[in-house]
Amino acid sequence: MKFGNICFSYQPPGETHKQVMDRFVRLGIASEEVGFDTYWTLEHHFTEFGLTGNLFVAAANLLGRTKTLNVGTMGVVIPTAHPVRQLEDVLLLDQMSKGRFNFGTVRGLYHKDFRVFGVDMEESRAITQNFYQMIMESLQTGTISSDSDYIQFPKVDVYPKVYSKNVPTCMTAESASTTEWLAIQGLPMVLSWIIGTNEKKAQMELYNEIATEYGHDISKIDHCMTYICSVDDDAQKAQDVCREFLKNWYDSYVNATNIFNDSNQTRGYDYHKGQWRDFVLQGHTNTNRRVDYSNGINPVGTPEQCIEIIQRDIDATGITNITCGFEANGTEDEIIASMRRFMTQVAPFLKEPK
Numbered sequence: 001m002k003f004g005n006i007c008f009s010y011q012p013p014g015e016t017h018k019q020v021m022d023r024f025v026r027l028g029i030a031s032e033e034v035g036f037d038t039y040w041t042l043e044h045h046f047t048e049f050g051l052t053g054n055l056f057v058a059a060a061n062l063l064g065r066t067k068t069l070n071v072g073t074m075g076v077v078i079p080t081a082h083p084v085r086q087l088e089d090v091l092l093l094d095q096m097s098k099g100r101f102n103f104g105t106v107r108g109l110y111h112k113d114f115r116v117f118g119v120d121m122e123e124s125r126a127i128t129q130n131f132y133q134m135i136m137e138s139l140q141t142g143t144i145s146s147d148s149d150y151i152q153f154p155k156v157d158v159y160p161k162v163y164s165k166n167v168p169t170c171m172t173a174e175s176a177s178t179t180e181w182l183a184i185q186g187l188p189m190v191l192s193w194i195i196g197t198n199e200k201k202a203q204m205e206l207y208n209e210i211a212t213e214y215g216h217d218i219s220k221i222d223h224c225m226t227y228i229c230s231v232d233d234d235a236q237k238a239q240d241v242c243r244e245f246l247k248n249w250y251d252s253y254v255n256a257t258n259i260f261n262d263s264n265q266t267r268g269y270d271y272h273k274g275q276w277r278d279f280v281l282q283g284h285t286n287t288n289r290r291v292d293y294s295n296g297i298n299p300v301g302t303p304e305q306c307i308e309i310i311q312r313d314i315d316a317t318g319i320t321n322i323t324c325g326f327e328a329n330g331t332e333d334e335i336i337a338s339m340r341r342f343m344t345q346v347a348p349f350l351k352e353p354k
């Protein structure tokens with residue numbers, strides 16, 4: 001079983017960038033102290049929804065400040081940067097940290113990223129698949145070249161060579177298309193925190209069926225489940241502290257992308273638009289109700305309640321790599337206290353899947 005801490009680097013109303021960045025660093029250091037395996041970072045631009053734009057830079061800082069902690073990017077936005085630049089950064093961090101860097105990626109959802117970095121958002125899926133495949137192959141071969149529709153360059157050696165025999169990688173998958181594509185390659189997925197047990201189970205069934213069909217050993221693929229977490233002996237306190245943070249955070253999410261607007265025609269994001277339409281039908285566009293829904297499917301409550309929720313998902317999916325975000329727990333001290341309660345009162349009691 002593995003445990004991660006995911007830091008969104010969200011700037012809540014009234015906080016300065018300095019406060020957010022100081023906390024981002026201190027939560028990384030505290031993650032090692034309380035025993036997490038990995039500290040995960042997210043890529044966002046031009047919005048208070050997340051203040052960390054370049055995750056390679058952020059990871060380098062945290063790897064330098066820690067000794068045993070793995071540091072991961074849970075969301076390098078693959079199509080918005082040259083694949084060889086990304087690959088070189090991965091290799092450098094793999095070498096300099098002696099294998100403690102984890103390269104997590106996403107396809108991207110935020111229109112400003114695509115506009116500013118000069119990439120057609122409607123091509124995000126095709127470009128992501130092209131760049132990711134190229135990077136993954138190169139981690140094995142040490143060379144890279146491309147003659148694809150999206151980028152062309154001659155064959156070059158990429159340095160430094162890998163430190164790790166298998167550099168750990170993953171990609172967030174929400175839609176069936178991304179799930180299927182990763183399954184064909186036999187590559188690990190990151191599952192969202194805003195879907196319930198049945199959806200996680202269905203996603204894994206789809207993945208496993210296709211991966212097996214393509215000859216992959218599904219018992220060896222290290223998928224990761226993400227959560228929003230608050231552990232407190234007082235369940236109501238856990239719910240209330242999360243509500244305070246999540247109300248703003250979920251609104252910030254909806255404002256950071258334009259794909260939820262009724263008039264938006266961007267192709268390639270049907271899953272996200274459909275999820276939003278379901279939210280509208282269920283009344284979840286009311287932020288308080290969305291937070292109720294979120295609190296209901298995430299480990300927010302007493303240690304026993306948190307164990308029950310996560311164990312149900314472990315049994316349904318077979319995934320034992322668990323990553324929780326704790327920023328919704330109030331002050332920095334309260335956040336670290338909740339992280340500690342998680343690692344002492346929840347994590348040790350989770351069992352391998354039935």
Ligand SMILES: Cc1cc2nc3c(=O)[nH]c(=O)nc-3n(C[C@H](O)[C@H](O)[C@H](O)COP(=O)(O)O)c2cc1C
Nearest residue numbers: 042043074075106107108109172173174175178192
């Ligand atoms: C756990 C998780 C982490 C994510 N991290 C990021 C991120 O750091 N940056 C970003 O632009 N998008 C992030 N996203 C959103 C993805 O870009 C995108 O919406 C999603 O993964 C695409 O799903 P699909 O390819 O299955 O359609 C994240 C989504 C989830 C569920």
